[in-house]
Amino acid sequence: MDRFRQFGLQVQRMMAQALYGRNGFDDLARTCNVLAILLIVVNIFAQSTVIYIIWAVLFLYSLFRIYSRNISKRYAENQKFLAVTEAPRRYLKLLKLQWRDREYSRYYICPKCKQQIRVPKGKGRIEIRCPKCSERFTKKT
């Protein structure tokens, strides 16, 4: 058992050493990895060569990012990725909240300033006033 733990520690040390001075897992690498895993699952059923190639590209690209030594360049790319995907990421976050609070609340995004607004559920048609920019809009809750 002790030997097993020692082996675990050694693997950890080796991984840390391998990543020393490297970019490591950033958002872009993680997203590529998640997409790659999803594609593997899809391809169990689809068995498509195209999906396999896309999987390989995503997987290799995420490895390239993780082990890249050009950290400043990878950082800039990651920031760009975050900026480009801001809207869909915000929407996903909203869906998550919506699902979590589905019994009592609904979430809306202000059409003017994009502020996220939470309103109680089951009040019928109500006028919502944005707390940030005072824009008014009507929604059915």
Ligand SMILES: [Zn+2]
């Ligand atoms: Zn607003």
